[in-house]
Amino acid sequence: MVKLELEHVVLRRMREDDIETVKAIIKEGCQGTENRLILHILTRPVCLLLLATISSVLRCFLHNFILALVIPVFLLIVYLKVTLPRSIGVLGTSRSYWDYVGSSYRGCQDDTLINPYSRIGGKPVPAKGKARRRTKLKPESTDATPEIIDVEREKAAGQVWVADCEGEIVACVSREGDCRQGIRRICRLVVSCWYRREGLGRLLIQGLEQRERKEGASRVYAHVPYPSAVGEAFFRKLGYRLLGEVGYDGEEEEDEEQPEKAFLGFHITKVFVKDLK
Incomplete structure (x- = not known):
């Protein structure tokens, strides 16, 4: 393991040139889950x-x-x-990770999440020597069709956020596209093996929760592979509760969120929920 200073970590949206690195981190984090x-x-x-x-x-x-x-x-x-969907990974999602990740870099790429460990007014410290100014491309024609396609793909693909430490991507988390009003689904939280147990996962999840709360989300779901005791313990520490368990204070309603199923209808994920009120 490598000692990591969280104050130097920038939580930002994934860029197009980050895709292959994020794929590699996801593959590393998913090893053994399928078996x-x-x-x-x-x-x-x-x-x-x-x-x-x-x-x-x-x-x-x-x-x-x-x-x-x-x-x-x-x-x-x-x-x-x-x-069996290879997309189950660490948190589970209904989309294949290569399609999901490949469509998620669109949108505002300069967005960042708040890093409470940062020393500059709670805002992320830019990576040394890696700051890049993003310029908007001017449309070549008045045809609005390409832009509409990008917006639809961005909405369907959701968002991928990465933890960038001095130019090196050390963790990522994905949020699926909006499917229900006020509901968000966080999936596939992966931390590079060299930087685990340093608080990166908690930093990404809590930063994303704070952003979604400001945007009006009232509830967040997370899917954890059934045999994953580590993932279950992680989300419980962050205030999540297993959907349907005794003692959960959420609203009594017919919930549309269901565990992923496989052969003979066996559940292969557990659904955890947290209210952002």
Whole structure:
């Protein structure tokens, strides 16, 4: 691990030239998550019963106990590898990360989140030698179609925010596009392995919550992979509660947010919620 000074971290919108770096961080953070989810599904009682039934039928044709046992498990693993959304990652999202990230750099790229550790009036300290002035491109024609397409893609893709420490991207968090009035969905919080347990995740989430609160959001959801005890503990420390658990003081209503599901309808994410009132 590398000691990180949070006062030098700039929380800003992802730029177009940051995309490949952000993809690499996401891939690093998602390693092993898919395999843990597959193991979780394979060990469910209903799934074990189904595999046992298929193996019993295959024994009548193959006359080989080992093959009859291995073939169903192997085919199911291949099926899950193909169908299980690779987008689940750390927090989960319904979009593939390469499409999601690739469409999220549009919009106002000079936006920043407040870093409370910064020494300059609560505002981020610019990265040394990396500050760049963004200039607006003049439209080449009066045709408004390209701009409309960009706005729609930006709205659908959401936003990606990165933690920039002296020009190096060390963490990122994604917020999906607005789907319901006053509701936000934070997904895929990833911190580079060299900078974990330094408070970067908390810094990004709390900064994004503060921004969304100012913009009128009243509730935030986060999806955590089912076997992820670390992710669950992290969000509980930030004041999130598991959706539907006893003791949650949220409004009693039919909530549209549902856990992600996979083979046989097994839940592969837990939904956490926090009110921003």
